[in-house]
Each structure stands twice: as C-alpha cells, then as structure tokens.
Amino acid sequence: MFNLSSCLILSTVLFAVGVWGVIARRNLFFVLMSVEVMLNAVNLAFLGFARCWGGVGSLEGHRGHVFVLMIMAVAAAEAAVGLAILLALFRTKPSVDADEMNLMKS
C-alpha cells in the first residue's frame, strides 16, 4: 500500500488542490499559500522517486534529495519576494484582492 504509486497519487491530489487555490481565490495571500502547497506536492514526488532508484549508486540516489533542497530554497526566496511585492502593492492601494489590481487596464 505504501509504494511509489500511492506517493505519486498523493502528490497529484495535493498538486490539484494547490491549482484550485491559485485559480479560484482572489485573495493574494491564498494564491501564495497555494503555490507553496504545489511545491510541497512536487517535493513529495521527487522523494518518492529518489527512494525507488536509490540503490543504483549512492550518488545517483541522492540526486532527488539535492533537487528537493534546491526547491525548498527557491520556494523560501520566492515566498519572501512575493510577500514583499504584496506589501508594496498594499501600500499603493489598501487591498489584497487580485481583481482590484487593475491600474494598467485601459
């Protein structure tokens, strides 16, 4: 029951929940948090595969772990910059609604 297929299916379901959050929510906080959900789902998929092919050679098996570490670092950087952009937007117009950010609309 606990095998690669079930890990991948869990990763798929989490990713789909994240996709729903990104496209269906207007509040920009929820968009950012849904992006984090999607990144975590992808991390799970990487680690599932790394566990399966870790016996080929000890270096090749840990590639998945290194990639997950890179994803975690990039996600942290992206969360920081995304929240900074949100704060800067909030100062120009006191709203976190994605549909109200329409200053460039003709």
Place this chain on the structure above:
Amino acid sequence: MTDAFFIILSIVSVVSAILVVSPRNPIYGALSLLVMMLSLAGIFLQLTAPFLAVMQLVVYAGAVIVLFIFVIMMMNLEPAEMGEEKGFWYKMICFFLAGFLAVFMTVGIAKSRKALPDRFPEKATAEKVETKERTRLGRVDLVDTETGSVPETFGSTPRVGEILFNPYVVPFELVSVLIVIAVVGAVVLTKRKV
C-alpha cells in the same frame, strides 16, 4: 504499520491542504499550511529522507510559514480590504478543472503501474548484507550490489552532504546567491520612501 502511518499522514495532508485554500481568513490558511507541512515531513521520514524531513521543518515550517504569519498579522486586514470572493459557479468550474487534472494524472499513474515498482527497495541491514563500501568521506556503509536495495545510510545528512558538496557544489553556491538576492529584493521592495 508503515501503511497505517502513510494512510493517516496522507489523509491529514489532503484535508489540511483543502483547508489551506478554502477559508476566509488567511491566518487559518497559514495554520493549515503548517499542519500540511508537518504531515509531509512525516511522510519524508517514511521515505528514508531524514535530512530532508528536518529541513522541511526548519526551512518551510519554521521560516516560510512564520514569514507568512508575520506579514498577515502586520497587514492587519479589515474584511473590506480582503476583497470579495468569486461566485459559486466560478469556483465550481475551477473545482472541475482541478479535479480533471487530478483524475487525469491519477489515471496515468494507475495505467503505468506495471512500469513502477510495487514496493520500495529495502535498506541494507547487517543481517542481510555483508559488503561494505567506503564513501568519499571515508565512512563505511553497508551496500548490497546484487539486489536493488538502498545503502544503509540512505538519505542521511553525511550522504546528502557528500553529494551536495562534491558533484552539486555549483547549484548549492548559486542557491545561496539566490537567497541573498531575495533578501536584498525584499528589503528594497518594502522600504518606505522617505
């Protein structure tokens, strides 16, 4: 036993992921995201990735979520500022789109189940295997070269550190540069113009 853990943790992670994207108040979403990351750290531990489980707790649950909660509390949103949500039918259409994505990928995984291994390879323990191998750091590790089982210290911190500092040192250093760039960018973006 491992199956029971995995089923419980996966149900917790899916339910808390749904609770991330659905509430009205973003603080509840951030707290549910914390629960989801904790449950995923448990699954990482089951997947013989102890270093990454701890990194998930330290980096994600300990830094990213704290940053989210700080910003949410600092902005102190009134309900008027949070904006209206989209209508019910829009959310239904999005639900069907995301559901179609999930079903499509799940069917793909189920159809390719023959190509995927049906059990994780086991770890080489001292009862089964005798061959030892010296890793680059000079440590001794139990390795099974006949079957596809993973070395004894798979996913441990010294092993991941070996591969991070030897073949993949360039991405490692570039990621540290990226983090510095992100910190400088965040400070510049949020500075008040005096």
